[in-house]
Amino acid sequence: MKNYIDIPSGNMQRLLLLFLVALAVSCSSDDDELDVNTTVPGEASLVLPQDNTQCEVGEVVANMAEVFFEWEEATDAERYDLVITNLATQEVKQRPNLETTDLMVRLERGFAYSWKIISKNSGEDVTESASNKFYVAGEPGSNNVPFPASLSSPASGVKVTPVDGMVTLEWDAAPTDTDGDPLVFTLFADKVDGNQEPPEEWKGLTVNSMEIEVEPNSLYYWHVETSDGRNTAISNTYTFRTGDNVSSVNGTIVSTSQEILDAIAAAIPGVNIYIRGGEYTFDSTIKITTSGSANNIISLIAHPENETRPRFNFSSMTEDSSNRGIELEASYWHIKGIDVYKAGDNGMLIRGHDNLIEFCTFSECSDTGLQLGSGASNNLILNCDSFFNADSTLENADGFASKLDVGTGNKFVGCRAWQNLDDGWDGYLRNADNVTTIHEDCWSIQNGYLKDGSVSGGDGNGFKTGGSDNKDLKHNALYIRSIAVGNRFDGFDHNSNRGEVTLYNCSAYDNGTNYGFGSTNPLEKLTIKNSNVLGPVGSINATTLDVTHNSWMEGVESTVDDFVSIDYSQLTGPRKPDGSLPDVTFFHLEPDSDMIDAGVDVGLPYNGSAPDLGAFEF
Structure with a gap:
C-alpha cells in the first residue's frame, strides 16, 4: 500500500496557480516589456470650426445640432481628447482618447462655445492646442450672443x-x-x-x-x-x-521758474524734465534751442503725481511781436500738460521739426496761441486747446496757425480753438508753397468773438485753409472728422488758397457761412465726402470738384430732428484725464436719421454697411 498526502482540492488549485506565475516570470525577458513613447506630443492645429465664426451645422433635432470637429494630426500623438466648453454656462463636454482627427458632436443651439485638442501618447506628457471660439446659431432670424471677452x-x-x-x-x-x-x-x-x-x-x-x-x-x-x-x-x-506703488518719474524734477529755465538750458537728448503743479511767472521768452533725436527725445512734462497743472504765466510781458511765451527752435521735444497764459505775442512759436506738443493750453495771449513757422515740419499738436487769444487792437490772434513760412507735414489731432479774436486755424502763406497740413478730430468754435462774447474785429473763420499776398500759393489741407460751429464768418474758408483741400466726415453749423469756397482764385481741387451741414451750405467751388455723399446731396435731408443735440456749448467742456476730447451728444445722429450709412468708404473706420455723414458715427 502506497503512502500519500491528501491535499484538499482548493489548496491544489492555489499551488498550481503559483507554479504557473513563477514559470511566467522565469521565462520573461526585457524584450517583452511594453514600449513607452517618452517624446512629448506635438500641438494639434485646429481646422473646424474656425475661430470667431458661426459654424456650419449638420442635422438638427429639437434644439440640438450636429457640429463637425476636425484637426490636423500632431507629431508623436497616438490619441486625442476633444474638449468643448459652453462659454455661457461653462459646461464642459469631453470626448477622450480619440484615435481619429475628426468627430461629430451634438451641441445645444444658440450658444457660443470654445474647443481645444489635447494630444497624448503612452508617455506621461500631454500638449494642449490653442482654443477656437465658435457659435452655434439658434432659430432663423435670432440674434447671436457675442463671444465673451x-x-x-x-x-x-x-x-x-x-x-x-x-x-x-x-x-x-x-x-x-x-x-x-x-x-x-x-x-x-x-x-x-x-x-x-x-x-x-x-x-x-x-x-x-x-x-x-x-x-x-x-x-x-x-x-x-x-x-x-x-x-x-x-x-x-x-x-x-x-503691490507697492512706484513712480514713472525718471528725470529732473523742477518746482521753481528758475529751475525750469536751468533744466531747459542743461537739457541733453534723452532727458526728462518734470514740472510740479502750480503757478510759474516769467517775464521773458523761454527759448529752447537744444535738440533731442529720434531715439532720444527731450521731455518737458507735468509731474504725473500732481493734480494741479503747471501754468506758465507771462502776464508781466508787454505786448510786442518779440514777446512770445515759448520759442521752440529745437526738434524732438515732447512738451505735455502745461498751460501757457497771457504771453505778449504767441503763446508758443515752433520752428523745429518732429516735436510733440500734447495736452497743453494757450490762452489770452496777444497773438496766436500756438503758431508754426520758419520751416517747422512734421510736428504733432495733440489734444491741445487755444482760446480767448486777442491783441489790444482787437484785430489779430488766431487759436492755431500753420502759416507764413511754415514747412510741411504738420498735424493737429484732437485740438480745440474757441473765441479767438481772428480765426480758429489760420493757414495763410508767405514764403512757403505747396505745403500740407492735416487736421483730425479738431473743433473750431465761435471764433471772431471775444472772451466776453462781444464781436471782435478779426476775420472770424473756423478753419482758414490758406491764402497768400498774391493769391497764388498752395496750402494743401486735410480735415478729418472736424467741426466748425458758431464762427462769425466762414466755418471752412477758402481765402484764395490755390492748393488742394479735402474734407472727410466733417460737420458745420451756425457759422456766418458754413462753407466759403469761392470761385475767384479757386482751389486747384476740393474734395468733400461724408460731411454734414445744418442750415445753408454756402459756396463750393474749385477748378476740380469731387463732392459726393454729403447731407445736402443725393436725396439726403439734414434737419434738427436728425441730431441728438445741437447745443455746441458742450464742445468746450473739460477734457478727459488723459487729455482726449470730452464725450458729447452734439451732432450725434438719431437712430432714424437718413444720414446713417449714407456715406462712402474713404479709408476711415466706420460701423454698419457704410460710413455715416458727419463727425460722429452712430
Missing part, C-alpha cells in the same frame, strides 16, 4: 505693481460679433467681488484695454461684459493683487 492681463492671481497709482487691464475680443454687429465692452473692477457698479467712463468701451486707478497692497476682482446692443456675454472673473 478673454481676459489677458493681468493674469488671474498675479501680483502687479501700480505705476503712478495706475494698472492697465487688457482683454481679447473681436470688434464685431458673428452677425456683424459692433461690440462694446463694460469693465468691472473692484475690491469686493468684481460686480460693483462701474464708473460711466468704463461703460460702452470700443477698445480692449483700460488704465484704472488702484490702491496699493489690495486684492481686486475684475471681469468684462461684451454687448452687441441686444445680448450680453460675461467673461470669467479674475483677481490680482497690487
